[in-house]
Amino acid sequence: MPQPMPLAQQFICKKCKSLSNVQTYERTREGTYFCVCQHCAAKNQVVRTGATPSQPGLLPVTGLIQ
Numbered sequence: 001m002p003q004p005m006p007l008a009q010q011f012i013c014k015k016c017k018s019l020s021n022v023q024t025y026e027r028t029r030e031g032t033y034f035c036v037c038q039h040c041a042a043k044n045q046v047v048r049t050g051a052t053p054s055q056p057g058l059l060p061v062t063g064l065i066q
Helices: none
Strands: 011-012 019-021 033-036 045-047 061-065
Touching: none
Parallel strands: none
Antiparallel strands: 011 019, 033 045, 045 061
16 A cells, blocks of 8 residues: 655745744635744745645745735
8 A cells, every 4th residue: 555645745834934844825815825834833835836745845934925
């Protein structure tokens, strides 16, 4: 039975400047995508690149969501 692929996409948190792995993409009511930082729990607004979670990459962060 194949193991699930680990998430390879990452982002640099705008609040604590730590490199964080993308756990899940979440979405606001307005349709903005964000990822929660593993270190400080800040909601970072990210640009979805269209890559699958198993494709490595550094996602651009455009800001923080309050």
